[in-house]
């Protein structure tokens with residue numbers, strides 16, 4: 001493990017009614033402790049997972065639009081409003097790593113084209129691969145050294161089979177690297193022994209896999225699809 005904890009340092013005169021401090025999970029955040037090489041952020045849409053991940057990426061010196069320390073490109077609204085307020089504690093410190101965000105992957109792919117670095121990403125432009133292929137090629141080719149890997153909804157382009165492939169990639173790297181992953185995927189969340197942090201109920205707290213909505217709703221749906229749909233569609 002490298003990153004041990006993230007602390008929020010809010011100045012007394014900070015406006016707590018404004019983003020990002022008006023998000024309940026951030027408002028109530030004191031210290032987030034990591035106790036495993038693989039940590040998941042789960043929670044409802046808008047609960048603050050990306051905001052914190054982006055803040056960690058900022059403090060790591062990664063491009064907050066997506067990339068590592070040496071990926072210099074900019075997109076609109078890709079800064080981190082929270083980053084300056086976070087203090088990261090490391091043991092040991094590591095500078096290698098990558099922030100993967102599905103929402104700006106297109107711009108990242110263009111950046112890789114513009115610097116002619118395809119050979120590090122499967123030998124072909126990421127734009128010439130399907131969304132899922134390019135994601136997986138990024139994982140296979142770029143996540144090959146020990147580092148801190150921050151992934152924001154990596155499942156966005158991945159079929160269930162490819163999500164399983166991602167679990168295998170994480171498993172192969174997890175002895176020497178650390179992952180923090182925001183996800184809505186019950187498959188990815190099922191990684192054995194991962195620390196799951198729930199962003200629901202206004203704070204951030206550890207939760208067991210079987211207690212997450214992702215597990216429970218998916219399980220109920222698969223076990224009783226017709227019943228759930230009937231309930232959902234009734235007048």
Ligand SMILES: Nc1ncnc2c1ncn2[C@@H]1O[C@H](COP(=O)(O)OP(=O)(O)OP(=O)(O)O)[C@@H](O)[C@H]1O
Nearest residue numbers: 019023043044045046047048049050051052077182
């Ligand atoms: N740049 C911004 N300015 C103002 N509000 C923002 C900004 N970015 C995000 N927000 C708001 O902050 C809240 C948390 O957003 P965030 O993207 O961190 O949530 P999330 O948990 O990652 O959600 P999702 O699961 O949908 O990706 C949301 O209500 C969002 O609308």
